[in-house]
Structure formats: C-alpha cells, structure tokens
Amino acid sequence: MGLELLSSPLQQPGVAPPDGVLIRTHDLWKTYEMGDTQVHALSGVSFEVQRGDYLAIMGPSGSGKSTLMNLIGCLDTPTRGEYWLNGRLVSELSDDELAYIRNKEIGFVFQTFNLLGRSTALHNVELPLIYNGTPAEERLQRAREALQRVELGSRMHHRPNELSGGQRQRVAIARALVNNPSLLLADEPTGNLDSATGLEIMALFDRLHQAGNTIVLVTHEHDVAVRAHRIIHIRDGKIDRDERTR
Ligand SMILES: Nc1ncnc2c1ncn2[C@@H]1O[C@H](COP(=O)(O)OP(=O)(O)O)[C@@H](O)[C@H]1O
Numbered sequence: 001m002g003l004e005l006l007s008s009p010l011q012q013p014g015v016a017p018p019d020g021v022l023i024r025t026h027d028l029w030k031t032y033e034m035g036d037t038q039v040h041a042l043s044g045v046s047f048e049v050q051r052g053d054y055l056a057i058m059g060p061s062g063s064g065k066s067t068l069m070n071l072i073g074c075l076d077t078p079t080r081g082e083y084w085l086n087g088r089l090v091s092e093l094s095d096d097e098l099a100y101i102r103n104k105e106i107g108f109v110f111q112t113f114n115l116l117g118r119s120t121a122l123h124n125v126e127l128p129l130i131y132n133g134t135p136a137e138e139r140l141q142r143a144r145e146a147l148q149r150v151e152l153g154s155r156m157h158h159r160p161n162e163l164s165g166g167q168r169q170r171v172a173i174a175r176a177l178v179n180n181p182s183l184l185l186a187d188e189p190t191g192n193l194d195s196a197t198g199l200e201i202m203a204l205f206d207r208l209h210q211a212g213n214t215i216v217l218v219t220h221e222h223d224v225a226v227r228a229h230r231i232i233h234i235r236d237g238k239i240d241r242d243e244r245t246r
C-alpha cells in the first residue's frame with residue numbers, strides 16, 4: 001500500500017480495475033460550453049480509491065469539487081474519460097442505468113440533510129428501499145437497524161422539525177446506509193452544524209469507516225479533511241496534491 005495508490009501511471013484505459021479498487025477515474029474531463037467559451041471544470045483527473053478507504057476531496061471555491069462529486073455520485077457524466085465504480089464502467093451508462101447504480105451503490109449525505117419534512121425518521125430512512133421495491137416488512141426492519149446504527153433507535157417516529165441538526169444529519173446518514181451501498185458520499189456533511197455537533201458527525205464517520213464502509217467526502221474545511229485517511233487537493237480542475245494522512 002502507499003505510493004502506488006497515489007499515482008496513476010499503471011492505469012490501463014478500457015480495462016476494469018482489480019477488485020480491491022472501488023473507484024477509478026482515468027483522464028476525466030468535464031467541459032461546460034458558455035456561449036463561445038469553454039469552461040474546463042475538470043481537466044484530466046485520474047485517481048483510484050481502494051475499497052474501505054476514507055478520502056477527503058478538498059479545494060477552494062470553483063476548483064471543481066462539486067463537479068467531481070457529481071461524477072463520482074453518478075449524478076452526471078463526464079465530457080471525456082473513464083469512470084469505473086465497483087467494477088462497472090459508469091461513464092458510458094444511460095440516465096436510467098445511472099439512476100439504478102445511484103440507488104444500489106451509493107449512499108448520499110448532503111450539507112442540507114435533504115429529508116422529507118412531513119415524514120418520520122423511519123419513513124425517511126425507508127425511502128431508498130421503497131424506490132427499489134423492497135417488501136414492506138424487510139424495509140421496516142432494515143430502516144430500524146440503520147437508525148440504531150446511528151443511535152437514533154429512540155427517535156424513529158419523530159419528524160425532522162422535532163430533531164436537532166445533528167440528529168437530522170444522523171437520519172440522513174441512516175438513509176444513506178440502508179441499502180448497504182458500496183460507497184458513502186458526503187458533500188460538506190458538517191457545513192450546517194455547529195462545531196460540537198460537527199465533531200459528533202465526524203466521530204460517526206470514523207465509526208462507519210472502522211466498520212468497513214468506504215467514504216468519500218468533499219469539504220473546504222481542513223479540520224474535517226484531516227479526519228480522513230487520505231486527502232486529494234484539487235485546484236483549477238486538476239489534482240494538485242494527493243496525501244495519505246495515516
Ligand atoms: N453548470 C455549469 N455551467 C457552467 N459552468 C459551470 C457549471 N458548473 C460548474 N461550472 C464551473 O466549473 C468550475 C468548477 O465548479 P464547481 O465544480 O462547482 O467548483 P467547487 O464545487 O469546487 O466550488 C467553476 O469555474 C464553475 O463556474
């Protein structure tokens with residue numbers, strides 16, 4: 001382990017990565033057309049993430065973090081380049097196939113929690129299972145288990161406005177986990193929390209990582225990034241630095 005994870009010279013375009021590699025991007029570009037000018041939001045980004053790793057993507061505003069996050073999360077497709085997720089080449093899938101992969105492979109955690117305000121914690125956590133047709137009884141059981149994993153077993157029937165910010169984010173994390181996704185993808189997960197609550201959420205990510213989850217989080221906060229085991233710094237749509245912190 002170590003250096004070979006940090007560089008990409010061995011990457012072979014068109015060839016699936018080995019099983020230990022959950023994410024591989026090869027020369028990923030995203031170009032937006034703005035009238036007659038082109039904005040290169042990403043310019044040739046190549047990296048790999050091993051299964052079980054904990055990665056932070058850091059960079060200043062406008063550096064391409066959200067663009068990269070949208071590609072990793074299968075919310076968008078690259079202009080050019082390859083993206084492999086869990087052995088599948090997702091850069092060439094249709095919108096329907098992307099929707100399927102998003103539901104099955106990825107648990108999303110957002111800065112603004114994105115919960116349904118009128119639904120209980122339990123129902124919010126059940127939602128991804130409703131979308132993929134899991135039978136009701138199994139759904140309930142798995143949603144309860146996911147809420148217990150984030151220590152909200154006693155708050156299952158509360159609605160978001162009856163929960164604190166930290167509890168709301170934990171509901172969102174339970175929802176992200178309920179499908180046992182291969183990747184937990186978080187976008188500024190502590191951005192709307194006070195610092196003490198932010199630390200609690202980061203401690204929960206530590207535990208989830210120790211339990212075997214692969215985590216990629218995007219942040220502009222150094223204190224958050226250093227909790228990860230590896231930090232990729234991006235600048236002007238390129239990887240500026242790739243450091244392993246432990
Ligand atoms: N839909 C879009 N259309 C045009 N330009 C965009 C679009 N989305 C992002 N960009 C541009 O791409 C660059 C990277 O943006 P973004 O990925 O949002 O950066 P970050 O999340 O790091 O702030 C910026 O210059 C931004 O203006």
Ligand SMILES: [Mg+2]
Nearest residue numbers: 062065066067
């Ligand atoms: Mg952004």
